[in-house]
Amino acid sequence: MSQINRREFVKVIAVASSAAALSIPLSACAGPGTKRAASGGAKARVVVIGGGYGGATAAKYVKMLDAAIDVTLIEPNAVYTSCPLSNEVISGHRDIKTIQIGYDGLKKRGVNVLQDFVVGVDRAKKVVTTKGGKKLEYDTLVMSPGIEFHYNNIDGYSEAVTTDIPHAWKAGEQTLLLKKQLMAMPDGGKFVIVVPKGPFRCPPGPYERASLAANYFQHSGKKKSKVIILDANDSHSKKGLFTQAWGKMYGWEKDGMGTNSMIEWVAGSQGGNVNKLDAKSKTVSSDFVDMKGDVLNIIPAHKAGKIAVDSGLVGTKGNHFEMGWCKVDPMTMASAEDPNIYTIGDSCVAGEMALYGNPNANFDMPKSAHIAMTQAKVAAAAIVAKLNGLPTPQPYYANTCYSVVGDEYGFSVAHQYRVENGTFKYIKEGSGVSPMVMPDKSPVPALYRKLEAEYADGWLRNVMADAFV
């Protein structure tokens, strides 16, 4: 229980209120460009599709920046389960309750939360239709539907088999299913993770999952077990840091082919590109490899959420980084297809899309919760400015992504982007991964890794609160 008593509480609030009143002008609300809603007393209506990190943040920040705007968030689930750090649930390091949060915080802020599923967007009439039969008019729409899985890259794979062969790439029941299977796996078993061709949500996720599974095996008398990653790509996020950590903790040697390696990584060109599944025997195959898993985890390929596709907001040509994803105006996150719709989060394309394996791989804007939130904040500021007849604000984009890979062992990558001449610019000076060695080539002190493992937890608590509370 807190030691804050009522008197102190009131005092803090009073100080905070006066500070805000002094420093922030309360004007500039009803400029000539102000749009009025067709009905009701609200200044304008903003509808947000999708209550993940991106959508929740957008709803909260629009409401925070202008309480006179009517904001409605539409999300089918009553409780959100965070994908970030869900690998710690799978490995038994964290209870799933610590990564779950509801929508009461947003409701308290005055956001209307509608538990429903959007089935259609009429862009001409600016109306959203839900499965529950509701029709909502909007002045501005925020599209944050996340990803849609595509199972057809692998013969024999389908949504139906995910009840036995989990993807655990949308957190919740699937996370617990994979955990249950790993816990039941006997010592000496094989845990096979199949990684689709990029771009995919959470670029370091599969390798963090492999690390934490190996950690679980070590701590639970299953040291003879192996994790095998069959990867459609030829390189991966934070590769140097992951393999260094695997060498320190999980016997990684000779590129994972050594007999003591608990983790093996098979690149796409070496047979990691899985194209066939025999669900009954839990065997996956590529052109070169057949692999039977005691526990099999296939991460399906994915593209922008179906509602974004159905609404005509995704690219229909270009390479696989462009096709099937929403293209945006970097200044505002507005859709390239519709100035009244803002597309944010995992469903959108942002940044100069580079392929892993390319020396410039860090140039792309990753599909992470953190970047979705900074995109949401850019969109919220742009929406509020536009609805109030103010000039377009300067956008700032940043990403931080922690990976926890063992006991007191974490690392991160940071990205920073600005917009110059209407295009994204990757800011190299404000980006990069945790060090592999110190500048004088000496080993990185263990404290660095411990700190980043601790920061991962602090980051999680703050992003969950910054988005949902």
Next chain:
Amino acid sequence: MRYKLLIAMAAFGLVATSAQANDPIAGLANTCNNCHGTGGVSVGHSMPSIAGLSETYLKHILMEWKSGARASANMTRLIAGYTDAEIAALAKYYSKLPWTPVVQSVSADLIAKGKDVTDRCETCHGVTGGKPDDEETPRLNGQWAKYLELEMLKYRDPGFQMTHKKMIRNAQKMEQGDVETAAKYYGAQSK
């Protein structure tokens, strides 16, 4: 209860207005708030609240990270992408927000012991950490204990490049077992 306080803080005090939608420093600060909490008030135990710290302290530490003089596991990489002017504006922005202690309850015994082991800290940070001696010294009252403990580990590790000589000297003089006690003592202080 403390979470309710934070919500109330945000609802009453830190509510921005539409004009802030167009404030570039507010926009930049929004990216910091992902990790440091809405309005710079953290709810993550390992992450510090930054709202209401002094402008001098914030600017100094951010510039030391930018130059590389001071080590950090993560901030050195992030901050190097910002201009000196942006860093100065961020320091000013957060210093104008109210300092919001998040009081973390501990036993009366720990308070007594904590008071004892923080004798050496008092000269600069004040008895409770809430009234630092000068603008270059951060407030500690109601800062997250976990964060303070991790900071102390940095000062106590010779391999971790910290810059404040007096702080390094004093941190390294502390008994191992007293570090957590000191951190929890400050975390429990309301003012």
